Amino acid sequence: MTYKTHLTTGFLFSSILFLLIYKIELSPTLVIALILSTGLGSSTPDLDTPSGELWDKVPAGSIISRLVNPVFIGGHRHLSHSLIGFGAFAFLFWLLLKLIAPNLPIIHNSEFIILVAFGLGYASHLFADMFTEAGVPILFPSDQNRSLV
Numbered sequence: 001m002t003y004k005t006h007l008t009t010g011f012l013f014s015s016i017l018f019l020l021i022y023k024i025e026l027s028p029t030l031v032i033a034l035i036l037s038t039g040l041g042s043s044t045p046d047l048d049t050p051s052g053e054l055w056d057k058v059p060a061g062s063i064i065s066r067l068v069n070p071v072f073i074g075g076h077r078h079l080s081h082s083l084i085g086f087g088a089f090a091f092l093f094w095l096l097l098k099l100i101a102p103n104l105p106i107i108h109n110s111e112f113i114i115l116v117a118f119g120l121g122y123a124s125h126l127f128a129d130m131f132t133e134a135g136v137p138i139l140f141p142s143d144q145n146r147s148l149v
């Protein structure tokens with residue numbers, strides 16, 4: 001799957017939840033935060049690919065990708081494409097959120113909603129990759145890839 005496909009899937013999932021199901025008043029700031037969080041979440045699993053399109057969009061991405069690559073045990077479609085990876089990266093995102101915006105407004109529980117947007121983006125990525133023949137090791141450390149095709 002391509003970077004754009006994952007972004008589109010993430011935005012579709014996020015739009016369905018926030019606009020149709022979880023009807024809340026969204027301030028312009030919160031809308032921007034949700035879009036960025038969903039985009040980041042839908043791109044994060046493929047950070048395990050040093051030559052991935054996402055790294056091209058980050059300043060000094062080729063250097064950073066080689067530095068963080070050892071974190072991704074097993075290479076592409078391994079730890080980051082599992083439920084454990086999902087939990088670990090959601091936790092890291094929450095820590096990043098606390099670091100960047102420690103005093104988020106409590107209105108509409110913004111921090112939780114932004115975290116949900118990241119999670120939706122991430123989950124949509126794993127869901128979309130499960131529709132490929134290669135599948136994903138969703139139950140890592142089990143090496144068996146799960147595919148829905």
Ligand SMILES: [Zn+2]
Nearest residue numbers: 045046125129
């Ligand atoms: Zn992927």
